[in-house]
Amino acid sequence: MDTTLLVTQVLNGLQLGLLLFLVASGLTLVFGILDFVNLAHGSLYMLGAFICASLTFATGNYLIAILISLPLIGLAGYLVERFVARHLYERDHLDHVLGTFGLILVIDTLVHIFWGPQGIAIPLPQWLDGQVMLPGGIEVPTFRLLIIGTGLAAAGGLFWVVNMTRLGMLIRAGASNRTMVGALGIDIQALFALVFALGAVLAGLAGMLIAPITEASIGMGNNIIITAFVVIIVGGIGSVKGAFISALLIGLIDTLGRSFLDDVFKLVMSSDAAETSAPAVSAMLIYIIMAVVLAIRPQGLFPPKVR
Template sequence: MNWILLLEQTLNGFQFGILLFLLAAGLTLIFGIMDLINLAHGSLYMMGAYFAATFTSWTDSFLLGALLAVPASMIFGMLVEMIALRTLYTRNHLDQVLATFGLILFFNEFVRLIWGPIGLDIPLPEVLNGSVDLFFGIRYPAFRLVIIAVGILVAFLLYLLVSRTKLGMLIRAGASNRQMVSALGVNINFLYTLVFGLGAALAGLAGLMAGPIMTVEIGMGEGILIITLVVIVIGGVGSIKGAFVAALLVGLIDTVGRSFLPDILGLFFSNDVADTAAPAISSMLIYLLMALILAIRPQGLFPPKGA
């Protein structure tokens, strides 16, 4: 087996996991606190990438573009919450699924109207475009390292926010007993909008960081949304810790599985069988993992307390 490739793919998996975590953290917070299942979360990711592409071309700087895109995603998310989603909190999950599905259709078309049907590229500055020498003589793209670093930093800040600040206390309280929080005089509507904005900012951040690696295109948020749903189901809906563990797990298994499954299958079957079966099986891996985990623990790995 090729160890350098394995290490590289592990880093790639880690980096994918970090992106998944940024999406999953928002989604799981929104679900845990507002009891809202938001399929349009992938659209927020897409909007983040489009904002970043636009701001980068306006300012000629990826850094500035990124710094502007995060608050833009946040404001956008808060607007969406205030206009469309607020009425859905008291509705059943079917209504929420349908309405947010409608929002996906709307956002995709909206983007097509504004930015056109052709995908955009986000150009990276020279510094981030190259590769960096890592240990064992591995050269790894600098930007992917930045993604990992930013993701870990954000995860840490999120941990501080949730466990050490007043807002975090309200978020935790909201997740375990919403009625009580509002009965105690907290402005729950404002808290909801804020949490949604936070989730949107995280999704936008994930989108703008994914933009330079993949293309920025319509519907880019949908594939990753479903994987994010798998992540939060595995981690336990409503749990940020669960989202973090599950995101890394899913990211690693998906990425490493895709590149090594043909080899692994090749050990047991003929090369022909391995080559035809591997792509199908490797894209099934994370769903198999989900089925396995749910068969053992239907509530996910880290179900939040009091849920």
């Protein structure tokens, strides 16, 4: 195990964790305040990536594309709320799940029709495409650092909104007591729509950030959504703080597990056995962690305070 690889993988894990947080925070907010299960949240992540890809080609500038894409994806989130989610709040979770499952099929196919079946790679501007030398002589891609920085900034911004602002107060109150917020005479409908759009912007941003690395592709949302579920289950559904800690945890464990588990296994078993079993175990690692957390604390690590 050499240090360079370790540092690189820790940074990768951090990056994955922050992207997971951007997706999971929206999910957990929407669930906490609206009691709504949105499977299509991953589609907003995917949509963010595709819109940003097109705008990058149109404007020739990735960063400008992101700035234009963010309000667009917020609008998409608002439309989902206005035309689908809003009509399902009073229904049971089964209807949420089936309705948003239908929505995924619709959005995935529309993306297929507009952008074609192939993935789209987003070219990075020159200054982001290189490497940065860290103290200690370790080189890391500049863009990864940008993702980590942006993720941290977005997380910080979200904490500020949730903990310091009046909107955040309403969100927190709504998460623990919906009727009370209604009784305060707040336009609950508008608050819900705003939370939904905010969640969409965060998920979309994650999609835009990952697209230059993995390219924008159909199905990318459906892969990340389950991991985001694991994140909010482990963190405690409804808790932004829980989502943050658990996202970083899951991101690091998943990344480090995939690179180093075989080395760890080799300490206790033959190298053949380690090389066969390590990939299987590391693929299941985050689910095993989820199972263990649930077995001990069914409400997750940081459940929001009970009403």
